Amino acid sequence: MKNKNLSVYEECSRKGVSRRDFLKFCGTFAAMMGLKVSGVAQVVEALDKKSRLPIIWLHLQECTCCSESFIRTTHPVLSALLFDQISLDYTETLMAASGEQAEKSMRDTMQKYKGEYILMIEGSIPTKNEAYCCIGGRSALQIVEEAAEGAKAVVAWGNCASAGCVQAAAPNPTGAKPAHQIIKGKPVVNVQGCPPIAEVMAGVVVHLLTFGTIPQLDSLGRPKAFYSRRVHDTCYRRANFDAGLFVESFDDENAKRGYCLYKMGCRGPATYNSCGIIKWNEGTSYPIQSGHPCLGCSEAGFWDKSPFYKREPALHAFGIEATADQIGLAVGAATVAGIAAHAVATNIRKKKLINNKGEEEN
Amino acid sequence: MKSRNMNLREVYVWELPVRFYHWLNALCIVILCITGLIIANPPGIMSDKEAAFRFWFGDVRLIHFITAFIFLFNFVFRIYWGFVGNKYADWKNFIPLKKSQWKELLEVIKVDVFMVKNKPVGSIGHNTLAAVSYFALFLAFSLQCLTGFGLYAQMSKSFLPHLFSWVVPLLGGDMNVRLIHHILMWFFILFAIGHVYLVFYHDYIERRGVTSSMIGGWKFIEEDVAAAEEEKERSEAKAESV
Numbered sequence: 001m002k003n004k005n006l007s008v009y010e011e012c013s014r015k016g017v018s019r020r021d022f023l024k025f026c027g028t029f030a031a032m033m034g035l036k037v038s039g040v041a042q043v044v045e046a047l048d049k050k051s052r053l054p055i056i057w058l059h060l061q062e063c064t065c066c067s068e069s070f071i072r073t074t075h076p077v078l079s080a081l082l083f084d085q086i087s088l089d090y091t092e093t094l095m096a097a098s099g100e101q102a103e104k105s106m107r108d109t110m111q112k113y114k115g116e117y118i119l120m121i122e123g124s125i126p127t128k129n130e131a132y133c134c135i136g137g138r139s140a141l142q143i144v145e146e147a148a149e150g151a152k153a154v155v156a157w158g159n160c161a162s163a164g165c166v167q168a169a170a171p172n173p174t175g176a177k178p179a180h181q182i183i184k185g186k187p188v189v190n191v192q193g194c195p196p197i198a199e200v201m202a203g204v205v206v207h208l209l210t211f212g213t214i215p216q217l218d219s220l221g222r223p224k225a226f227y228s229r230r231v232h233d234t235c236y237r238r239a240n241f242d243a244g245l246f247v248e249s250f251d252d253e254n255a256k257r258g259y260c261l262y263k264m265g266c267r268g269p270a271t272y273n274s275c276g277i278i279k280w281n282e283g284t285s286y287p288i289q290s291g292h293p294c295l296g297c298s299e300a301g302f303w304d305k306s307p308f309y310k311r312e313p314a315l316h317a318f319g320i321e322a323t324a325d326q327i328g329l330a331v332g333a334a335t336v337a338g339i340a341a342h343a344v345a346t347n348i349r350k351k352k353l354i355n356n357k358g359e360e361e362n
Numbered sequence: 363m364k365s366r367n368m369n370l371r372e373v374y375v376w377e378l379p380v381r382f383y384h385w386l387n388a389l390c391i392v393i394l395c396i397t398g399l400i401i402a403n404p405p406g407i408m409s410d411k412e413a414a415f416r417f418w419f420g421d422v423r424l425i426h427f428i429t430a431f432i433f434l435f436n437f438v439f440r441i442y443w444g445f446v447g448n449k450y451a452d453w454k455n456f457i458p459l460k461k462s463q464w465k466e467l468l469e470v471i472k473v474d475v476f477m478v479k480n481k482p483v484g485s486i487g488h489n490t491l492a493a494v495s496y497f498a499l500f501l502a503f504s505l506q507c508l509t510g511f512g513l514y515a516q517m518s519k520s521f522l523p524h525l526f527s528w529v530v531p532l533l534g535g536d537m538n539v540r541l542i543h544h545i546l547m548w549f550f551i552l553f554a555i556g557h558v559y560l561v562f563y564h565d566y567i568e569r570r571g572v573t574s575s576m577i578g579g580w581k582f583i584e585e586d587v588a589a590a591e592e593e594k595e596r597s598e599a600k601a602e603s604v
Contacts, residue, residue, distance in 0.1 A: 219531075220531075230516060230517070232517075233517070239413040239414055240413045241419060241420075242413075242416075242417050242419055242420035243411075243413040243414075243415075243416035243417060243418065243419060243420070244404055244407055244416065244418045244419030244420075244422075245409075245413055245416070246404060246406060248406050254406075259413075262404070263403070263404065267536075269516070269517075269536070270516065270530075270535070270536035270537075299535065299536075300535070301534070301535055305535060305536075305537045311402070311537075311540065312402070312537060312540055312541050312544060313537050313538065313541055315541075324541060324544040324545050324548060325399075325402075325403070325544075325548075327545075327548070328545075328547075328548030328551065328552070331548070331552060332548070332551065332552055332555065335552050335555055335556060336555065339555070339556070339559045342475075342559075342563070343559075343563070345477050346477075346563055346566065346567060349477060349480070349567060350566065350567060353567070354364060
């Protein structure tokens with residue numbers, strides 16, 4: 001445990017990361033977090049000097065895709081940050097300890113760093129029956145409430161912890177709830193996405209480490225630095241949208257040409273995320289670039305906004321799947337038929353009126 | 363020759379601001395429906411031009427948004443006129459709070475919808491059924507403005523649309539709001555069909571010149587109806603002065 005007091009930089013240099021690479025990392029992240037030039041120095045200083053940030057990382061009702069996204073980062077500084085620096089005192093999937101030892105590790109952190117540790121939650125919390133998610137004989141709800149008690153701040157990773165994701169989709173059998181609905185009186189950062197982009201997750205951690213405060217949040221609790229712009233507005237295919245050039249089906253010529261996926265149900269116009277800028281897998285690509293419409297995974301309740309490949313939900317109330325236009329036309333036809341019937345009756349009345357020289361009989 | 367002597371009086375019913383509102387509103391709705399249908403399901407117009415040299419979809423959206431602003435302010439103006447205009451434009455016409463309004467409403471249904479009664483309802487302005495349906499229409503206008511500007515708020519930086527940014531989260535997300543907005547558009551289309559038919563119907567059967575009254579403002583009202591109305595006005599004025 002001797003590396004416990006090393007700073008991020010010391011840890012990195014021990015692993016052979018050059019000062020130059022370290023500074024490049026600091027510069028990149030300061031830029032991504034939306035800091036001004038002087039902010040770079042703050043990031044450098046923090047990572048240079050500050051030692052560990054105690055973290056409890058809970059895995060509840062989830063698929064671990066957030067962790068998967070995070071550990072997919074290949075940046076050496078980030079991996080040092082993740083595996084050595086932020087000191088995941090308790091995280092079910094990555095820690096070496098198990099059983100009693102693991103539970104003890106969590107309790108130790110909660111006592112030793114009371115009011116200092118960051119609680120990171122991956123996954124939603126079942127409320128209908130607490131038994132749906134139990135770890136070490138305790139329910140997710142108990143664990144979260146207990147761990148949140150002494151936490152400095154809470155970071156909700158991904159859509160599960162931020163909005164319930166697929167578990168909370170209708171009919172939500174487990175009564176899954178996101179962290180911010182369970183935890184009261186603590187700042188909760190919703191790092192949205194299914195999963196969130198690795199660099200976004202790292203950016204939030206770097207921010208916590210650098211400033212010791214949570215980043216500025218939008219009205220839905222998401223860090224503004226990463227969630228203030230629509231995928232639509234940062235999309236490289238946007239010019240096709242304004243030009244009215246659309247993909248009509250996934251196998252057409254337009255899809256090959258890389259036209260706008262608006263008509264394929266792209267949620268870009270209603271989704272706030274950094275996919276178009278930071279992209280995925282070290283800036284390789286993102287869904288739209290690969291020809292798939294955005295699913296809107298960083299927005300609450302995106303699973304219930306089916307069908308994914310249509311712009312508007314289908315109206316199931318009418319037995320068959322119908323669109324507003326089809327129903328509109330059908331009701332329109334009925335209206336015209338009603339009018340026609342009414343007009344016939346009116347003409348019978350009119351005829352009588354003419355015969356009576358315009359006098360209506362009562 | 364079929365002819366008869368009529369004792370009619372011309373009554374100035376629709377003031378200029380009301381007529382102006384009506385036609386501007388009609389124009390806005392036509393433009394908004396056409397552009398709205400295109401935005402909901404844009405046609406695949408092929409071209410050999412690069413995307414950078416075309417902007418037609420952007421133009422369609424721009425027209426939709428500009429028209430929406432005109433529609434909104436025109437509507438706000440009409441609400442204002444409901445408080446300062448003449449008694450036929452008054453907001454109290456549209457909300458049936460009085461017993462007499464409910465009575466007239468039933469009467470109109472009997473005469474004009476089911477045709478079980480023949481004597482026309484003698485209202486000078488809107489009949490109560492029409493007024494109530496316009497009230498429903500105004501509510502739909504409001505909801506259309508809320509959902510439309512709610513959707514627009516996401517792509518705007520200006521002050522006014524941001525007043526509506528609470529709408530989308532409240533109604534459960536973008537898709538639901540878009541659907542409500544789309545369904546309401548159909549409501550307006552259907553309403554317009556019914557509205558135009560009923561205006562023609564009233565003109566056809568009552569022969570009071572209701573169609574052209576929205577152009578010229580005057581209606582031909584039967585002498586006895588007009589005289590009764592005048593008498594009512596006089597007694598109301600007297601009651602007020604006392």
